[in-house]
Amino acid sequence: MTVARVNDTPPALEQISAWLESATRVVVLTGAGISTASGIPDFRGPQGLWTRDPEAEKLSDIRYYVSDPAIRRKAWQARRDSPVWQASPGAGHYALARLEQSGRLHTLVTQNIDGLHQLAGSADERVIEIHGTLRQVACLQCNYRVAMAVVLKRLADGEEDPDCPECGGILKSATISFGQSLVAKDLARAEQAAHDCDLLLAVGSTLSVFPVAGLVPLARKAGARVVIINAEPTAMDEFGDAVLMGDIELLLPQLIV
Ligand code: NAD
Secondary structure (H helix, E strand, C coil), rough: EEEEECCCCCCCHHHHHHHHHHHEEEEEECCCHCCCCCCCCCCCCCCCCHCCHHHHHHHHHHHHHCCHHHHHHHHHHHHHHCHHHHHHCCHHHHHHHHHHCCCCCEEEEEEECCHHHHCCCCCHHHHHEEEEEEEEECCCCCEEEHHHHHHHHHHHHCCCECCCCCCCEEEEEEECCCCCCEEEEEHHHHHHHHHHHCCCECCCCCCCCHHHHHHHHHHHHCCCCEEEEECCCCCHHHHHCCEEEEHHHHHHHHHHC
């Protein structure tokens, strides 16, 4: 594990723990790295899905999804076979649930679509799933929305590209793909939380996807301390009061006892 502080003496782990201990409005921003220990690969890490297979990125692009039935069929197979359905929360998810129980967590903004924070005990009303959820399906044309299990049953019954039972439109997991806008009220809530927090903790993200990555400089400029934990450098390290490089599932339980 490496601890760094840009342009200053590196703080000790105990110091970062003390910052967390004394904070009263912590905003946590999580990315795919908090779920790799649960068996769900990230996209951009050294073993990430897109690092190994750049073509796989097309499955997350709405332009390919709406125009190419072959991409939709592949996307439905990937959803059916997703490791999310077998995954349990890890030590990092549980540490963040403890932070909430201690009364210090203001909001948890997650880029993850796996629902593991809630399974670890984080309250729904504190979690903003800023890139949506794999556990629901939405129609791209109308307001039809249903549990993923319902549509995966249609897949099991032989459909390869199930359509909307109400309007015949294209169905997709209720996740935000490239080319789709974030839900405006979720983004506004996340930005307000980042503005109001006294400490922002970013965990397991390359911090390269905007507008979410912008929450880091936003919090910093509004006066919050910023702590970044990731296995490799991130695009926002320059804003960190502390940048911890190492395994989340080892570091977070040490910081949040
Ligand atoms: P990313 O793939 O861009 O980055 C993940 C980062 O976590 C990498 O830098 C990697 O080195 C680091 N990492 C991986 N395992 C780690 C560990 N055990 N300890 C410390 N660091 C670790 O992820 P992102 O920035 O969150 O963006 C990817 C997008 O893809 C997100 O928007 C998300 O919606 C989606 N996604 C979600 C999931 C999920 O729900 N679990 C999984 C993959 C991708």
